[in-house]
Amino acid sequence: MKRNRPVPPRRPRLPVAAWLAGALLALSACTTNPATGERQFTALMSPEQEKSVGAEQHKQVMDEFGGPYDNPAIQAYVDKIGQRLAANTERPDVRYTFTVLDSDIVNAFALPGGYVYVTRGLMALANNEAQLAGVIGHEIGHVTARHSAERYSRGTLAQVGAVLATVLGGAEVGQLAQQGAAGVLAGWSRGQELEADSLGIRYMAGSGFAPTEMSSFLATMGRHAQLQALLAGKPGAADQFSYLQTHPPTGERVEQAAAAAKQRAPQDWETDGAAYLRTIDGMLYGDSPKNGYVRGQVFAHPSLGFRFEVPEGFRLLNGQSNVTAIAPDGKTLMVFDGAPGQGARNPAEFIAGVWAPNAPLSGTQTLTIDGLPAATAITPVNTRSGQVNARLVAIRWDADSYYRFLFVTPTLSPAADRAFQDTATSFRRLTSADRAGLRPYRLRVVQVRAGETVEDLARRMPFRDYPEERFRVLNDIAPGTPLRPGQLVKLVVAD
Known part of the structure; x- marks a missing residue:
């Protein structure tokens, strides 16, 4: 390739230089946050913009996490705790919306503008009101500390810094600035998480909840992650199964939260375990009926009317739009979902023309599974870890829709392929008795x-x-x- 002779950068003319100076001046503006008392750079996302962003993303959260849990009493209970905490914050301008999500994942998070979410999976793990208040208080802390605005503004600053550095002739500096922007935008920092803990403890104490319960529940979530790793056959890999995986280590947060709680003046703090347990008595646990059920090695969906079974040792994971099964080795997996037929006249045509139109298919066969037309084929798939093998199975459910299994493994051995085909052929329609026996x-x-x-x-x-x-x-x-x-x-x- 022919190289161009480098041209020395010219000194910017006055209008450009003046613009750069103005941009730097605007980007360097900081304000004092009333919650933290710290100088903070949030100039590029105003409180009004935070409300707008939160409202816009709220619908996406509802779609991703199964919508609100359909229990007005539990929704009102969580809102009451949240509003009690919010009344003791330093930002009366924020109007909070508290939502319990219909998800069994143990999770909680907040959007800018005062949108705070907890899942019913997290509520199932808590054992008293103060523990739930600790989670909600922590998420409120992210809002009052304006961590979203800070992250956005600093990320934009890093990106603008990259542009300025390039204009001024420092291409390497520009690359470093871009890397810095990516780091800032990756997630909450260690300091932000600990700051949210500290603010949450403040709001708990100001609202009469026992602040020591925050550290207790953090420890419980750590033990829950260890159990999930054990159930998955990966003892010692708890961080992969915890909503704390992108946060500071649980042990560190427990210690710091406990130390902060001890600094609060002792009084008759509330925990209210009995009231909390009465509230969640009867709450759904695990899969929602609208998403079907995992029962051991079987997945069954009563409203859609089918079931299938995976080999012993595979771990079934039920999601909003698909079902995944992972083998004990972690390298072999299955993904099951549904898809529109898009005019395909038969399952083989669906695989070759709709599902995998550009894939090099081999071994295509037509099948009948539980009286339904089906087809299967094999294809190599390139991944970051190298080439793997995939078996595709499509089952025609009706004139316009298909159910499909995607089986992936590094080596398609006869044993692995037999297990894949056994799973696919276990697919069948549910009887009335089957449906009646499936309960949440x-x-x-x-x-x-x-x-x-x-x-x-x-x-x-x-x-x-x-x-x-x-x-x-x-x-x-x-x-x-x-x-x-x-x-x-x-x-x-x-x-």
Whole structure:
């Protein structure tokens, strides 16, 4: 390639130089945040813009997380706690919207402008009002500290800095500035998370909630992540299964939150465990009926009317738009979903012309699965980790729609391929009896009777693997700790 002779950068003429000076002056403007008392650069996102951005993204959150949980009493309960906390913040200009999402994922987050979300999965894990207040207070802290505006403004500053550096002749500086922008926009920083913890504790204490419960619940979420890793066959990989994975390590946050809570003047803090447990008694646990159910190795969808089964050892994960199954080795997986036929006349045509029109297919076969027309084919797939093999199976459900299995593995051995085909051919339509037997799981709060043990109550839950560990994490009961007669505990039961 022919290289052009480098041209020395010219000194900017006055209008450009004046513009650069003005831009730098505007970008360097800082204000003092009333919540943190710190000087903060948020010049490029005003409070009005925060409200607009939050309102715009609220609908996307509803779509992504299954919408609000359909229980007005629980929604009102969470809103009451949230508004109580919000009344003790430093930003009376923010009007908060608190929403319980119909998701079993343990999660909570906030959007700019005062939109705060908790999932029913997180509520199931909490054991008293103060623990829930700690989560909500933390998310309110992100709002009052204006972390979204700070992140956006600093990211834009880094991008503008890259442009300025390039204009002034420093291309390498510009590249570094762009890398800095990417880092700023990647997520909450360690300092921002700890700052939100600190503010949350302040709001808890000001509202009468026991601030020590924030650290207690952080520890519980850490144990929940460890359990999820154990259930997935990956003990020691808890960070992959925690909503805290993009946050500072749980241990550090627990220690700092506990230390901050101890600095608060002791008084009659509220925890209100009994009121909280009464509120969530009967709440859905796990999969929502509208998304179908994972039951061991079986996925069944009563409203859509089908089921299938994956091999022993595979872990089924139910999502909003698809179902995934992951093998114990973590390298072999299955993705199941539905798709429109787009005019395809048969399953083989659907695979070749609609689903994978540009893929080099081989071994195409027509099948019949539970009396429904189907087809399968094999194709190589290039990934960042190298080439893998995929088996595609399409089943025609009706004139306009297909269900499809995508099986992916590094090496399509006869054993792996047989497992894939067994999964696909296990697909069948549900009978009336099948539908009647599929019931959602719910939380039930019971009182421990004299002589009852953890093992006794854990056996009442519909889990085959690690029932005692599940029960202890759900109720925040440490290993080896016995139950007390009269104690209220949560059970998961088939409704």
